[in-house]
Amino acid sequence: MSVRMVILGLLSERPLYGYEIKQIIEEHMGDWTSIAFGSIYFALDKLAAEQFVEKVGVEQEGKRPSRSVYQITERGRAEFMRLLREGWRKFEREYFDVDICLFFLGVLPLDEVKGYLRARRATLQEVLNHIQAHRAEQLAHAEVPRLAGAIFDHSVTHTQAELNWTTDLLEKMETGIYP
Amino acid sequence: MSVRMVILGLLSERPLYGYEIKQIIEEHMGDWTSIAFGSIYFALDKLAAEQFVEKVGVEQEGKRPSRSVYQITERGRAEFMRLLREGWRKFEREYFDVDICLFFLGVLPLDEVKGYLRARRATLQEVLNHIQAHRAEQLAHAEVPRLAGAIFDHSVTHTQAELNWTTDLLEKMETGIYP
DNA sequence: CGTTATATATTCAATCTAGAATATATAACG
DNA sequence: CGTTATATATTCTAGATTGAATATATAACG
Structure with missing residues (x-):
């Protein structure tokens, strides 16, 4: 669930595309989290299907691969807050x-x-x-x-x-x- | 990988069937590990395909569901030791x-x-x-x-x-x- | 200037996991 | 003794995760 939380959290600041999300995570959160590409794109798809985010368009710089930009919806902001509350509340035992x-x-x-x-x-x-x-x-x-x-x-x-x-x-x- | 390690470890003592493995884990290791049924049966299948374990037979008590008993092979014992070594050696950062x-x-x-x-x-x-x-x-x-x-x-x-x-x-x- | 390395952007297959669903047997209880 | 709860045993589906594969663009370097 933390994947969804990170993505919604970052999108709550501004619209982003998948690769950009990966970069931000590595640059700003890399010391204490790690999320693979697959997980990000999977989560974006799912969040879009659930209408917590929506594709705002497809950018393209020169002939580089085009990128799908997503923005958070009102429902998404509510879901993000729900996830934050859940995160604070739940205590997960960890195994070694x-x-x-x-x-x-x-x-x-x-x-x-x-x-x-x-x-x-x-x-x-x-x-x-x-x-x-x-x-x-x-x-x-x-x-x-x-x-x-x-x-x-x-x-x-x-x-x-x-x-x-x-x-x-x-x-x-x-x-x-x-x- | 810890699922495989636990299963091979338990089978290295005596032959067992899936449900029995689940019981042993809950009774003896429940304080510091937790493995779902699905993971156990999936791992048993995989380990069998890799010839690290083999089905020794199918027991049945009365009309209860029959149970497939697995035993570890020589290859399995070697794999178990490999996994143990790997487990001791690798240091995994954990995220919260x-x-x-x-x-x-x-x-x-x-x-x-x-x-x-x-x-x-x-x-x-x-x-x-x-x-x-x-x-x-x-x-x-x-x-x-x-x-x-x-x-x-x-x-x-x-x-x-x-x-x-x-x-x-x-x-x-x-x-x-x-x- | 040609070659190699690195950065951009996404997709995909392979794997793994949890937990509900199924089906039956025994125990518990008034 | 009938009903309900719990224990036995496995299967199955839906979902999640990883990391490699793909394909192109720019940077670096002698």
Whole structure:
């Protein structure tokens, strides 16, 4: 549902075509979301069928592929607000593949797994550094909305949480508490 | 990929049929994973076509629907180990719908959003209490493998992280730092 | 100036997922 | 004992998602 939310949100500011939406997402939201081309065009089709958006025309620059521009409708604005309310209200549990790997610990040699955990720990530390550096850099530009800080903090918090958990698990494995 | 991993993992212990796999997942892994019927039967079909599992026969108790029992093959065991290695190695960034809602803050009245954040904070605290109680209860039974503790900790860590972030964001909104 | 790389714009096939629909068996209950 | 609820077992459809494939335009570079 977040695909629909992003598209309606961006279209609520001005009319856009598919490729442009992809570009905006990558440029302005790339740190905390990712949506494939297929998903965007699929969602635009569906939203148009539901009359939440409508095709306002087909532009073409020179001989480049023509582009279908969509604008949001009144119904679409209402739907966007509904989706936002739903998004704020719903709390989704998230699942981690690593938990499944851990559940089947014993299938792979223990030392091999410890190696993976050490690598994960290192990667997580790198990711954390990267996010924090990127955060500082982004927020130096005053143009970025203030809330961008909160969104960065979200990533930082969860990455730090994952790093803490990984470090703790590895320590318990190395001192023989686990498995 | 986690669907395949779970199925191959469970089949690596003994032959099972689809519904049984669903039951085991809900009973033993329900706290940290969830797989729908459709996904299980789809994956079994696919795994069979790839010769990672094979149908060993069709049981039937009385006049109940017959059940197709699958067992893992040697190729399947190798594939399972490959998937485990891949699972340990890959680090997947996760995205949160709430970040998108936050990006579009300003569309809904600010007080309404604050209300949602307070509700989220309360829900998160409840979820945290619930996990911790459940964790204590589960680990009291000595039969549960020791690593179950680590998996619970994973949920606890991330739920706590989410709670911390939410609390912080709300505080900044209430003291006027945000938006 | 010719060649290669990159950017523009969309479509498509392949895959995966959730959950309702189906159909029957047993348990529960007054 | 009849009715309702729940458990067993799978199938099926509708929907969603990804990433490659397609086709052209501009930039880069020696």
